[in-house]
Amino acid sequence: MADKNKEPAVYKRGCNVLEEERHKSVFASFLEQLNSPLIYILMVASVISLFLKEYSDMAIIVAVILVNSVIGVIQEGKAQKALEALKKMTSPKALLKEGDKIREVPAGELIPGDIVCLEAGRQIPADIELITAVNLKVEEAALTGESVPVLKDTGRNKKAFMSTTVTYGRGEGVVTSIGMDTEIGKIAKMIQNAPMEKTPLQKRLADLGKILSVVSVILCVLLFLIAVLQKRDVMEMLITAISLAVAAVPEGLPAIVTMVLALSVSRMVKVNTIVKRLPSVETLGCVSVVCSDKTGTLTQNRMTVSRCLVDGRICSPSTLKIQRDRHFLYGFTLCNDAELSSETRLGDPTELALLDMAASFGLYRHELERRLPRKDEISFDSKRKMMTTLHREGKSSVSYTKGSPDEILQRCRYILSGGQVVPMSQRDRTEIKSVLKQFTGDALRVLALGMQMDVEKAREKELVFVGMAGMADPVRPEAAGAVSEFRKAGVKTVMITGDREDTAFAIAKELHIASRMEECLSGEEMEKMDDGEFARRIPKVRVFAHVSPEHKVRIVSGFKAAGEIVAMTGDGVNDAPSLKSADVGIAMGMAGTDVAKNAADIVLTDDNFATITKAIAQGRSIYENIKKSVLFLLSSNFGEIITMLAAIALGLASPLKPSHILWINLITDSLPALALGVDVNGNKNYMRRPPRSKNESLFAGGGLSCTILYGLLIAIISTTAFLQLPLTFLSSAGMPVTLGNLRGLMADPALLSRCQTYAFTVLGISQLFHAIGMRDVETSVFRMKHFNNKLMIAAFAIGIGLQLLVTEVPYFIGVFGTCSLALQEWILLLILSAMPVLAHEVLILLP
Incomplete structure (x- = not known):
């Protein structure tokens, strides 16, 4: 039993929206970032470091986990905000009737009691109860799954529901329920927690990530087994192997792709x-x-009647006269569903053009319908290609049919000639078709008008041909x-x-x-x-x-x-x-x-059709940017693996400490990769290339060779940096370069620390140089418009700054076990680190 004391609900405008899934809190998003097998591996490494009392390694690993998670939360938040902004821009509209006026308003502004107008093509903006319905059919598949449109009336079937669509006819209804109180709102409550579908690209990248994870784990197990066979420190190498497994896989790639897509979607809004x-x-x-x-x-979708065929004469609309051409002007005005006033311009452009023509003679549909009210109609549909309305004036009636000239002519038996209805001859038909061919040959859109006098219902047979209107749409x-x-x-x-x-x-x-x-x-x-x-x-x-x-x-x-x-x-x-x-x-x-x-x-x-060219150009650019990010990350990580694996296989000391690997992973897998993902390269013209296949691999077009080449180059220069000091010493001492001599020299902790600092610095900075070259593998870096990508400049500067931090600040030197470098050492290492750019320039010169 209803509570009689309960106050009726008070609705405010703006409440007619479906509640969206409650957004995760920042803390929940942060925990979600930690839910990854790769993060679990890092956590294991930190625990092992704690037991081994390697507190600095443990602190760095924890810092990497926290920073990666924070970046993931920020990226997710930005992507969500971008998508929310787009949802607001695509919100549906409603035709609100207030007295005799009709205006278009956001559907979210409706409240119960409002009267809305419905027409073919409109989405029903709320749950409503129909008060008028003329051949009204509604597609209700969203609610019932039934694909056949439902015929609505003002009797038993008078309910229409939010988010369903009018496919035929027209009507009016009073709003009864809004927002989450609607039928679709009840369904929305049940599906709010449905997972979001990943894009095909994200799925492809996820599969790639799985493959890389398996390959990296196999390589790192191999690294660990070699270390065991060589009787190295087992626990130290375990941490190194685990760290390398994490660094080798671009675990941040899916987040970067999502961020790039979200930012790119926002960028596409700027091109309409x-x-x-x-x-x-x-x-x-x-x-x-x-x-x-x-x-x-x-x-331009701004149709204008430019020529008419009336009573056998071709003429301009300006030469028509209301008395002489009454049925021509009345018919095109009354057999019309468009709305035209000083404040409103709604409806089909061709119908609006006819109303514009009538308005030039002081004829307006609403005023005319007061004298000749519409009593029956057959709505337009795309199969019949016509519509018919029946109007009464006193005891008499007139029915007007407007539509495709071919369809109208088939249904005409008579023609209006000199104000009199006479049978249509074959000569009349031939002349009308000749004029029609002339109109259409001049790119005019043509509508014909037929009529019937004194009929009880709207009919579309045995019509009287009245004339044709030719409209130009520039x-x-x-x-x-x-x-x-x-x-x-x-x-x-x-x-x-x-x-x-x-x-x-x-x-x-x-x-x-x-x-x-x-x-x-x-x-x-x-x-x-x-x-x-x-x-x-x-x-x-x-x-x-x-x-x-x-x-x-x-x-x-x-x-x-x-x-x-x-x-x-x-x-x-x-x-x-x-x-x-x-x-x-x-x-x-x-x-x-x-x-x-x-x-x-x-x-x-x-x-605007021209906007599609901009959209396709953006689509091509976005894919290329994502591909650049992927290849950059894969080649950089491949270089790290080869550097470590080669040194360990040769029985040399590890070129990098676990903390070094994790640090490099932090400075190269975030900002530089994101900078490539949002690149705007003015030297590229993506609309001068054929479209790519949608099944094209990320490694197509030289992607695989690029990954291997730059990965090997980074590994070679990093290994060169690692061996530079011992090789210089052996050369100056006149000693042969053998693995035994190299191992002996690196047994000195001070020398090993400096060698590792060299390798650490070159491996990190070379990837920053590599990112610059990856902006465009076909253009010299000296011709690139670097200020078009300020994020890349910032990423490079921040990366250099962070590397200076771990080699020049005493506290971080202690944490990372690095050495302070002299100016000449920095010059040497920067020259080595710039080798990817030199290779980039050489490859461009090759035929």
Whole structure:
């Protein structure tokens, strides 16, 4: 029984949102960073150091654990904030009705009691109870799993639910529940703790990490066994082997990749691109075909009626007269769902163009509908390609049908001539088709108007032909440049439109998408083709005209079957299936429906086709940056392993102490790798290369040889630094260079400490130089724009500073067991450390 004393809930605007998963506390995130097998290995090493009373090693290991965890927490926090900002930018809108006015507001602002208007393509912004419904169908798969749209009415089936979408018709409803009180809110409570899916790149890197972990552990076990056979200090070598196992694996790589993707997604917002799903950032770089809708994407989506066919004459809209051309003006105004006022401009661009034409004569739909109220209608759908409305004026009625000229003509038996209804002759049909061909040949979008007098219900047969309106939608000035950019980048541009072939070809020719009619294919021709014939034809087609939503899905599937990576643009309800089936779905943020935005991977905030070129360029750049980070980390870690393994195998003292390995891991696996991941290299033009295969290995294009070459080089110069002092002594003393003599000299703790300091310094700083060269393996460092990557400059400076800290500050010298270095020693070690840059320059000069 309800509590009568309980006060009714008080709602505030801004509460109509679903609660997101409660974010982890900083402490919980910190503990999560520690939940790694590699960190467990480090912890074991610290405990062993404690038992051996190697307190300095233990302190360094603990410091490395803490610093890595803190960096991970910071990176995770930044990535989360970037993604939250993007979610706010993609929040749905609602049409709020206040008296006679309708305005678009953020859906989150709704409260119970508000009245909202629904139309095809809109997402239902809250749980509502319908008060009007005209052929209203709602897709409720999010709630029921039922893929067939549900027909709604104001009777038994009057409930509509938040996050479902209107696919047909229109209606109005009163908000009954918002936010977490809605049906979808109840589901949200149950799925809040679902794990986030990793991107394909992250999965590939995770697999790579597992392989590297196994290889590194095997190498380090080998290192330990060699040490045992050589009767070295077992516990010391155990710690060294464990430390090397940790340092050899870039355990911070997944965090760096996540950070790079998150920062890159934020960077793409600056080029008017909202990335809803991180995997699409990676896929963008592979796109080889862009299938674009024409209207609003390649054109300005600002339709204007430029020519009319009325009563057998072709004329400008300005020459029309209300009395003489009453049905032409009334029909296009009343058979219309757009909203036009001094404050509002909502609806399909072609319908708005018709209202603009009527407004120039002082005719406005809402005022006209007071005199001729709408009593019945048949809503537009993409299969019929028309809509019909029935209006009453006193005891009489008139029905207007607006739509595709071909469809209207098929249903016409009469024609309006001189104000009189007369049977339509074959000559009339031929003349109308001739004018239609003339209009479409001039790239005009044409709508025809038919009518019926004194009918009880809206019908679409035995119509009276009233006339046609030809609308121009100018090409976007930047669209032709974008098509040219795609061509240079090896990306094909394909135009898909519901317009007739001649209209579509006129626009495609102006944009240099197609040059011959043979490159056009209509939806009717597609239907006659079997899959085999369609597969043979599709590689040569650049324009698909007069297509339906089913055709669009087949087009996307056809290109994918041909091995292409397809990006698909769209803005309407009928684009949603093809947006979902494409490798990358791109919706228009301004004119796009909620259905299209929800189905897409990417949303363009400026509805500009040229923005896609910037997005693809960014996608290619982001992948290359991640690849650079991976190869840098792998080659650096490979150099560490070879340095240690070679020295131990030769029976020499260890070139590095465990603390040295961990320190190098700290200064090279964080900032330099991240700096490569967010690099902006002005010398690169990624849109002058063909798209890469989405199955391309990270080691493709010389990646493996780069890793091995630089890894070996780092190992050689580090070993050279380690042996420099004993080799100089043997040479000056005239003694032969033998392993026995080298071992004998390194038995001196003071000399060994200085040798290790040399190796430690060169191994660390050489990786910093290596990071600079990895910015662009095809360009000289002297031609790179280094100030484009201030983070790299900071990473290099911080790395040098930290290395100075452990060799020049007495406290840290004691902790790390290093030696203070003289100026001439620093000069020598810096020259050795710069060898990766010298190698970089030599490799560029090679043919």
